[in-house]
Amino acid sequence: MYVASNVECANSRLRAEAAEAQLDDLTERLSHVERDKMDVAQKVATLGLWQQQLRTERSKTMGLQQQLWKATSKHERMTQQLRDELDETRDHLQVLMQVKVGLVADGQASREKISQADAAAAALRYETARLTKLNMTLHQQIQRYSDFRSFRSSLLDPSTTLCGSCVELADEAPVAHGFPKRKWIFSNTKRVIMERQEGLAVFLDRVNVSVRNCHHPDCMSRPLLEKFLMLADMRYTFIDMQLHDNTDESTAAPTRPAAITFIPPPSSLRHSFADTLGSRRSDVPDLLRHSFHGTQVRHRRHSVHVSSADRIKKFRELAPIKVAPKADKKRMSLETIEEVAE
Secondary structure (H helix, E strand, C coil): CHHHHHHHHHHHHHHHHHHHHHHHHHHHHHHHHHHHHHHHHHHHHHHHHHHHHHHHHHHHHHHHHHHHHHHHHHHHHHHHHHHHHHHHHHHHHHHHHHHHHHHHHHHHHHHHHHHHHHHHHHHHHHHHHHHHHHHHHHHHHHHHHHHHHHHHHHHHCCCCCCCHHHHHHHHCHHHHCCCCCHHHHHCCCHHHHHHHHHHHHHHHHHHHHHHHCCCCCCCCHHHHHHHHHCCCCCCCCCCCCCCCCCCCCCCCCCCCCCCCCCCCCCHHHCECHHHHHHCCHHHHHHHHHHHCCCCCCCCCCCCECCCHHHHHHHHHHHCCCCCCCCCCCCCCCCCCHHHHHC
């Protein structure tokens, strides 16, 4: 029995060890299962989180899809609108091109009209300038002729103090006969202008010769001639007048007469004084022809365009005259009838 009990104890011990081994195995398996369960729970939690993220991303995707649909529809609408505007702009551009063609034609016609107007305006300005110059010349001509008449009236005025030789000017034909009417100045006939020019030149030559030979201190012929040559508006240049010698009075000879300066005639009245001196008084009316009083036919012409040097040389041969030194750039220039005739 003891052996049997030992055997049973041993068997029981073996069975207990086997049971413990199985229990340990089960415990280990249970621990593994627990660990697996925890892993599965973690995985389930992770999977749930992923599902939540997936749902969130899906909702975002749906929102983006809706925005994309809206943007696509808006883009289509804008594209259609731009196409419509492009068609309208193209039609408007075609209309503008047609209008541009008309405007270009109108602009070319306007430029032609403007060029024609400019040409007409230039011609009008030229004609206006020419008429203005002609009017000014005519006014100067009339004014100068009035100066001639005033000078003659002053010489023939009884109240004017003249010496004996200058008083005889009233009997000379160039001075005695009256000038033609001033309205003849408007005549465009060159022959009348030339005849008037020659008559005035002979008158001025005769007066200048008389003034040159005058030595009386109280005679007013020289001041009147100087006043005639020196106009008030100073439109003409003048030469220096030397009425006396430059020598000292203490050294000058008492019997020597004072030197009288020769007054050269205007450049526009370049007639020979020597021919005037050589002609007789009866020939003067013939020189004046019918433009001055009492003349009908001209037998000879007054020589013209004689240089100043030749004229002065002839005067020196005719009379002892001391010519004043010629100043630089002080040549006399009178606006008279000859310049209008040219």
